[in-house]
Amino acid sequence: MKIGLYPGCSFEGSAREYAESLHAIAPRLGLELEEIEGWNCCGASSAHVMDRKLSLALPASILARAEQRKINEMVVPCAACFNRLASTKVELGQSEAIRQEITALLEMPYAGTTAVRNILEVLVTVLTPEVLKSFPDTFPHKVVCYYGCLLVRPKSVAHEERIEDPTQMDELMKRIGAKPLEWAMKTECCGASFSITRTDIVGRLSGRILEDATERGAEAIIVACPMCHSNLDMRRKDIEHTTGKKFTIPILYITQAIGIALGLTPTQLGLQRHFVPAALEGKSKVQPKPPVGVKVAV
Amino acid sequence: MSRVGVFVCHCGENIGSTVDCEKVSKTCASIPGVACSVDYKYMCSDPGQNLIRAAIKENNLTGVVVAACSPRMHEPTFRKTCAAVGLNPYMCEMANLREQCSWVHTGSDATTEKAIDLVSMMVEKVKRNKPLYSIKVPVTRTALVIGGGIAGIQAALDIANAGQKVVLVEREASIGGHMSQLSETFPTLDCSQCILTPRMVEVAQSPNITLYTYSEVESLTGFIGNFTARIRKKARGIDEKACTGCGDCSTACPIKKNPSEFNVGLGMRSAIYIPFPQAVPNKPVIDRARCSYYLRGKCQFCVTKCPANAIRLEQEDELIDISVGSVVVSTGFNVVDTSFFPEYGYGKYKDVISGLQFERLLSASGPTLGEVKRPSDGQVPKKIVFIACAGSRDPAKGIEYCSKICCMYTAKHAMLYKHKVHDGDAYVFYMDIRAGGKGYDEFVRRAIEEDDVNYVRGRVSRVYERKGKLVVRGVDTLLGAQQMEIEADMVVLATAGVANAGAEELAQKLHVSYDSHHFFAEAHPKLRPVETNTAGIFLAGACQSPKDIPDSVSQASAAASKVLGMFSSDELTREPVIAVVNRSAPPVYSTCVGCFMCQSACPFQAIERDEIKARDGRVIKTVAKVNPGLCQGCGTCVAFCRSKSIDLQGFSNEQVYAEVMELMS
Numbered sequence: 001m002k003i004g005l006y007p008g009c010s011f012e013g014s015a016r017e018y019a020e021s022l023h024a025i026a027p028r029l030g031l032e033l034e035e036i037e038g039w040n041c042c043g044a045s046s047a048h049v050m051d052r053k054l055s056l057a058l059p060a061s062i063l064a065r066a067e068q069r070k071i072n073e074m075v076v077p078c079a080a081c082f083n084r085l086a087s088t089k090v091e092l093g094q095s096e097a098i099r100q101e102i103t104a105l106l107e108m109p110y111a112g113t114t115a116v117r118n119i120l121e122v123l124v125t126v127l128t129p130e131v132l133k134s135f136p137d138t139f140p141h142k143v144v145c146y147y148g149c150l151l152v153r154p155k156s157v158a159h160e161e162r163i164e165d166p167t168q169m170d171e172l173m174k175r176i177g178a179k180p181l182e183w184a185m186k187t188e189c190c191g192a193s194f195s196i197t198r199t200d201i202v203g204r205l206s207g208r209i210l211e212d213a214t215e216r217g218a219e220a221i222i223v224a225c226p227m228c229h230s231n232l233d234m235r236r237k238d239i240e241h242t243t244g245k246k247f248t249i250p251i252l253y254i255t256q257a258i259g260i261a262l263g264l265t266p267t268q269l270g271l272q273r274h275f276v277p278a279a280l281e282g283k284s285k286v287q288p289k290p291p292v293g294v295k296v297a298v
Numbered sequence: 299m300s301r302v303g304v305f306v307c308h309c310g311e312n313i314g315s316t317v318d319c320e321k322v323s324k325t326c327a328s329i330p331g332v333a334c335s336v337d338y339k340y341m342c343s344d345p346g347q348n349l350i351r352a353a354i355k356e357n358n359l360t361g362v363v364v365a366a367c368s369p370r371m372h373e374p375t376f377r378k379t380c381a382a383v384g385l386n387p388y389m390c391e392m393a394n395l396r397e398q399c400s401w402v403h404t405g406s407d408a409t410t411e412k413a414i415d416l417v418s419m420m421v422e423k424v425k426r427n428k429p430l431y432s433i434k435v436p437v438t439r440t441a442l443v444i445g446g447g448i449a450g451i452q453a454a455l456d457i458a459n460a461g462q463k464v465v466l467v468e469r470e471a472s473i474g475g476h477m478s479q480l481s482e483t484f485p486t487l488d489c490s491q492c493i494l495t496p497r498m499v500e501v502a503q504s505p506n507i508t509l510y511t512y513s514e515v516e517s518l519t520g521f522i523g524n525f526t527a528r529i530r531k532k533a534r535g536i537d538e539k540a541c542t543g544c545g546d547c548s549t550a551c552p553i554k555k556n557p558s559e560f561n562v563g564l565g566m567r568s569a570i571y572i573p574f575p576q577a578v579p580n581k582p583v584i585d586r587a588r589c590s591y592y593l594r595g596k597c598q599f600c601v602t603k604c605p606a607n608a609i610r611l612e613q614e615d616e617l618i619d620i621s622v623g624s625v626v627v628s629t630g631f632n633v634v635d636t637s638f639f640p641e642y643g644y645g646k647y648k649d650v651i652s653g654l655q656f657e658r659l660l661s662a663s664g665p666t667l668g669e670v671k672r673p674s675d676g677q678v679p680k681k682i683v684f685i686a687c688a689g690s691r692d693p694a695k696g697i698e699y700c701s702k703i704c705c706m707y708t709a710k711h712a713m714l715y716k717h718k719v720h721d722g723d724a725y726v727f728y729m730d731i732r733a734g735g736k737g738y739d740e741f742v743r744r745a746i747e748e749d750d751v752n753y754v755r756g757r758v759s760r761v762y763e764r765k766g767k768l769v770v771r772g773v774d775t776l777l778g779a780q781q782m783e784i785e786a787d788m789v790v791l792a793t794a795g796v797a798n799a800g801a802e803e804l805a806q807k808l809h810v811s812y813d814s815h816h817f818f819a820e821a822h823p824k825l826r827p828v829e830t831n832t833a834g835i836f837l838a839g840a841c842q843s844p845k846d847i848p849d850s851v852s853q854a855s856a857a858a859s860k861v862l863g864m865f866s867s868d869e870l871t872r873e874p875v876i877a878v879v880n881r882s883a884p885p886v887y888s889t890c891v892g893c894f895m896c897q898s899a900c901p902f903q904a905i906e907r908d909e910i911k912a913r914d915g916r917v918i919k920t921v922a923k924v925n926p927g928l929c930q931g932c933g934t935c936v937a938f939c940r941s942k943s944i945d946l947q948g949f950s951n952e953q954v955y956a957e958v959m960e961l962m963s
Contacts, residue, residue: 162640163640164641164644164760165640165643165644184760184762184763184764184769212764215764215765
């Protein structure tokens with residue numbers, strides 16, 4: 001399956017391991033990623049609070065470029081980028097006047113023909129039973145899936161029916177042999193971009209997430225958003241400072257968990273880049289043969 | 299030649315201060331065909347009416363135009379005035395100078411000119427009016443009451459006790475409805491069963507009531523006074539006459555783990571069961587979707603154990619046709635399930651329950667025999683959070699309206715909980731407290747002040763489970779939007795009241811209108827609250843909107859009195875404002891070409907096929923015919939008719955064109 005890729009800024013910086021792990025697993029899942037040529041910033045958390053036109057024009061420019069390359073479907077691994085691109089597509093689709101205004105600004109045609117998918121939608125499609133058969137290992141760990149705020153909201157943009165209790169990531173974890181646990185913080189706020197300005201707020205909000213995950217006995221928190229990852233992983237010291245508690249639970253990108261089940265090495269998946277050590281291993285599907293002459297209970 | 303009288307009313311200052319009434323009457327006197335024209339301060343007063351009567355006699359008038367208020371106000375008054383001196387009442391028309399002129403314009407020459415136009419139009423119409431005679435329709439003096447909750451029971455008893463016949467149809471196996479599930483009732487805390495069951499028994503014993511339970515209305519045809527209802531009596535699987543209601547069959551039944559509808563899933567029942575101990579009739583029913591005999595063809599334990607040999611496994615549904623004169627719809631409502639709330643766990647937490655489920659926990663006949671025990675582990679909850687407006691008043695949930703009963707029953711729940719668990723804590727999260735009603739606000743104050751229920755004004759954003767507790771995260775908006783987290787043992791959601799399942803389908807069968815939430819629509823929200831737009835069909839109880847018991851009972855009695863009013867004479871009198879298909883002498887017979895576009899257009903199924911036959915019985919032509927009992931005079935068929943063969947009596951094309959031509963001239 002050939003699909004466009006909008007990496008976004010974090011793929012080249014704070015979320016390099018997300019990029020590395022996605023590129024590492026893609027060929028094994030039959031995914032051919034084509035990066036959108038000449039892509040620009042999506043506007044992220046700043047543009048839409050400052051200038052409405054800018055907040056639409058930036059993502060529209062990316063979508064228009066994808067159209068020029070005749071890309072019908074595009075994966076946006078960052079949840080914030082996904083939200084901006086998908087929201088823009090909805091808004092431009094709803095109003096012809098806005099569409100004309102923005103295309104005039106871009107000096108590029110925009111028809112809205114490129115579908116915008118988040119990482120979960122794509123993985124749910126490609127992780128078919130046949131593909132899973134080719135996995136040498138499983139990922140036999142108790143995990144909690146953390147969706148955050150933007151992956152499944154708002155309802156008009158994301159294609160998620162159960163916005164307060166999404167299940168796609170849990171389903172993917174089950175497919176690779178993990179045990180997703182019930183927990184309370186699936187869609188709670190991690191503090192988002194307060195990561196830069198108010199680390200105490202991030203400490204309090206992300207602290208609750210780590211606390212609930214730890215209490216429920218999870219071995220890892222699985223995420224699909226660079227912002228969530230950096231708050232829960234990179235800001236671990238600040239969280240511990242604010243809450244006065246120690247947390248050891250590692251934070252894994254969903255692509256890393258799948259990579260482990262594919263038998264890829266930690267370096268291939270960028271696991272060494274984490275602030276909190278993530279030493280989770282896969283388990284081979286092939287049971288080692290018992291030594292000759294030893295009876296085994298069946 | 300017409301001799302029309304024009305009577306211009308000042309309506310005190312209502313018309314007189316804005317319209318020059320004297321000028322209107324003087325100008326209209328010169329319209330051809332107007333025999334007299336006068337103005338007077340209050341035309342509806344006795345002297346005013348005397349003035350009209352005298353003028354009719356003196357000038358031998360053939361028509362009257364009263365230029366005053368809306369015909370909705372006084373048309374009947376003035377028509378009676380005319381009839382008193384022998385003028386056909388339908389020769390009297392009103393020009394609306396008040397609502398359509400003086401009230402909506404400021405005083406000026408143009409306003410007076412408009413008033414003159416309005417009167418002139420009516421004069422042209424009256425010149426073409428024909429005498430009409432009210433229609434008589436015979437009445438079948440039996441009422442059909444659909445739904446046997448408290449509203450249906452009340453309506454049926456009121457009608458029956460006045461000496462008229464009633465057929466009461468209930469979908470479930472017993473009458474009683476939601477009221478039978480309730481523990482105690484606000485604001486007096488009397489036991490719901492104690493006040494309801496005597497009425498249920500009265501229904502069963504009344505010689506005037508025929509009760510069909512486990513039955514549904516299949517179809518309703520006919521018109522006011524003359525309906526035919528087809529009732530599907532679903533197969534109970536027992537011979538009701540032979541059955542003694544001993545309950546041995548339920549005891550014998552091995553399929554015991556079926557969620558009990560009566561206990562809203564909190565208890566279990568067998569596959570053959572009597573819904574609850576006080577059920578009327580006290581006869582069991584077989585749930586064929588669960589019974590082993592119907593699923594796997596074996597078992598029959600109930601058959602062997604029944605001492606009366608009353609089990610009839612091969613029984614089939616029975617269809618019964620009955621003739622009724624009027625219908626009372628009292629099919630009630632339901633509450634949404636906890637699974638409707640993603641933020642409160644989609645129904646996956648066992649101890650997050652609905653208000654109706656909590657009623658069952660409080661009820662002596664409930665699964666815990668009235669002890670408050672939480673469903674998950676049977677422990678007595680020491681801390682309960684009640685969440686009011688769960689779903690209601692929330693456009694994001696698609697339910698914009700207030701469910702009306704929740705403020706009161708939540709106060710009652712919290713109060714009863716405190717009465718049963720003295721050391722327990724009760725919290726109520728609310729948006730507003732709406733306790734309008736006799737003794738209602740006092741009741742809520744009592745919960746807060748005497749029973750120490752903690753009322754927190756704010757919403758709950760999320761409920762989740764942690765270490766065996768339900769963490770309720772909300773906000774107290776009266777303490778500066780302070781966030782609060784309560785670790786509760788149980789959460790009760792006052793879930794929104796919604797239209798009952800199948801309400802839309804039933805409304806379509808009965809041809810009554812319903813709103814966007816599938817509640818049945820009344821004919822007028824203030825002045826005709828129990829009538830529907832279909833003549834002869836009335837509403838009672840929560841099928842029209844969520845209601846508490848007093849309101850349901852009041853409306854039921856009102857509907858009963860409407861039915862009894864209809865049954866007070868042998869014939870019904872109706873306004874002759876109905877559509878007619880023209881008929882004429884041979885060889886034309888009628889200009890109707892028999893396309894029956896009108897039939898598909900008519901919202902009331904009032905158009906029939908009529909065969910015009912020669913003397914030898916040969917069919918010459920099939921034309922449309924309007925059933926005067928069904929026609930509501932809406933005029934849709936007139937607009938649809940391609941050959942202009944239909945006219946609305948009193949509003950014929952000729953009359954309406956004459957009005958328009960007068961305005962144009």
